[in-house]
Amino acid sequence: MDYENLKKKLEGCYVTVPTPFKDIKNLPLNFDALKDYVEFLLGNGLNNENCTLLFGGAAGDFSAMSFDERLSLAKESAKIVNGRTPIALGGQTTNTQELEKLANVAKDFGYDFLQVSCPFYFKHTEDDFIEYVRAASSAAEGGPGIILYNTFWTSTSVSNQLIEKIKDLPNIIGLRATPRTDAMEFEDVTSTYSSRFTIIDNNLFFPYSAMRPLNAKAFEVHMCNFWPEWGAKLINEVKKKNFEEIARMMVEEAMPFYKLWVEIETNYTSGDGYLDKLCMELVGLPSSRCRPPTRDMREQYRQKTLDYMKKIKVPHLKF
Numbered sequence: 001m002d003y004e005n006l007k008k009k010l011e012g013c014y015v016t017v018p019t020p021f022k023d024i025k026n027l028p029l030n031f032d033a034l035k036d037y038v039e040f041l042l043g044n045g046l047n048n049e050n051c052t053l054l055f056g057g058a059a060g061d062f063s064a065m066s067f068d069e070r071l072s073l074a075k076e077s078a079k080i081v082n083g084r085t086p087i088a089l090g091g092q093t094t095n096t097q098e099l100e101k102l103a104n105v106a107k108d109f110g111y112d113f114l115q116v117s118c119p120f121y122f123k124h125t126e127d128d129f130i131e132y133v134r135a136a137s138s139a140a141e142g143g144p145g146i147i148l149y150n151t152f153w154t155s156t157s158v159s160n161q162l163i164e165k166i167k168d169l170p171n172i173i174g175l176r177a178t179p180r181t182d183a184m185e186f187e188d189v190t191s192t193y194s195s196r197f198t199i200i201d202n203n204l205f206f207p208y209s210a211m212r213p214l215n216a217k218a219f220e221v222h223m224c225n226f227w228p229e230w231g232a233k234l235i236n237e238v239k240k241k242n243f244e245e246i247a248r249m250m251v252e253e254a255m256p257f258y259k260l261w262v263e264i265e266t267n268y269t270s271g272d273g274y275l276d277k278l279c280m281e282l283v284g285l286p287s288s289r290c291r292p293p294t295r296d297m298r299e300q301y302r303q304k305t306l307d308y309m310k311k312i313k314v315p316h317l318k319f
Contacts, residue, residue: 001142001145003145003170003171006112006113007145007173007174009048009052009112010052010112010113010173010198010200010217012049012051012052012219013046013051013052013218013219013224013231013234013235014052014054014088014200014220015041015046015053015224015225015231016060016220016272016273017038017053017057017060018037018060018061018276019056019062019065019073020037020286020287021288021291022288027291029065029069029076030288032286033286033288034073034077035080036285036286037280038080040283040285041053041224041225041228042084045229045231046224050231051085051086051235052088052112052113053077053086053088054089054090055073055074055087055090056070056073056077056090057088057090057115058092058272059222059272059273061272061273061290061291062090062092064290064291064292064293064294070102074089074102074106074109074111075109078110078111083110087113088111088147089106089144090115091103091114091115091116091136092116092120093119094120094122096132099132099139100135100136100139102114103139103140103144106140106143107139107140107142107143111143112145113145113146113173114140114144115146115147115149116146116147117155118151118156119155120151124156126162128156130162130166134169137169137172145171145174146169147175147176147200148163148166150177150179158189160188160189163189167193167197174198174200174218175193175200176202177202177203178190178202178203180205186203186205186209190209190215191214194214194216195215199215200216200218200219201218201219201220204250204254204258206238206246207243207244207246211243222261223253225279225280226276226283226285226309226316227279227315230249230253234246234249237249252312253312256308256311256312260275260308264301268300268301269295269297270294271290271294272290273290275301277290277298278301278302278305279305279309279314281298282302282305282318283314283317284316
């Protein structure tokens with residue numbers, strides 16, 4: 001397996017695709033809507049040169065699906081994309097056996113990447129995490145590259161010391177989400193390991209992390225789900241090293257989205273992907289609520305979200 005090539009394939013927008021459900025009892029999976037999502041993304045600026053699509057991640061409601069549903073989602077998503085762009089599978093779980101099964105499904109269905117983070121609920125030690133990552137690495141051997149997702153807000157953080165202990169595993173090719181601390185941990189990890197791994201900036205430091213001293217090459221962008229052209233422009237500006245324009249895009253267009261997300265999470269409901277889905281609904285895509293316990297926030301925040309989208313001139317608006 002050419003892992004250097006996989007590192008290169010991971011560069012660009014890292015798009016966490018929401019999982020659509022049918023807005024009926026029990027909210028079953030809606031693969032027709034998922035196909036519409038993929039066609040919208042790939043028909044409006046995203047392609048195999050500037051993006052990776054992540055299925056079954058946090059915005060994909062993995063935590064509210066049965067394991068069998070996650071496997072079905074993995075299989076159907078790969079069929080829908082059909083090799084047109086790199087794809088990643090969310091591998092978050094509290095169960096090493098499930099992780100190994102997800103790795104095998106990712107291998108069998110041609111996924112380029114498997115996203116792995118430390119099991120949550122228990123406060124695992126770093127050595128627990130290392131054993132878990134090594135199990136994923138072994139199961140995925142000869143198949144997808146592993147993206148190590150540092151979900152430090154719910155579980156053991158990925159420290160420099162931990163990375164040093166697993167950097168010998170050749171199929172670990174990406175690092176996502178390093179906390180920004182007073183000790184400049186984000187800068188430390190990113191600058192130290194950007195030559196070994198593809199760094200995915202999950203912290204919205206895009207005009208800064210893309211500069212050569214840090215050298216992040218991938219950027220997690222929720223806005224692509226309703227404005228894929230924005231993501232395509234972002235990667236073009238990164239290639240041109242136009243950091244001032246990237247900063248403008250972040251402040252004028254992205255920041256209001258994330259401020260609205262925080263407002264909803266603080267005052268109404270929690271989870272991931274619910275604001276993406278509402279924005280997608282407003283550009284005419286089939287949508288749905290997220291599964292409980294995330295509550296349906298669409299009517300409560302529809303007008304405010306529409307006002308935001310109009311203000312920043314999102315294309316494709318249907319309302």
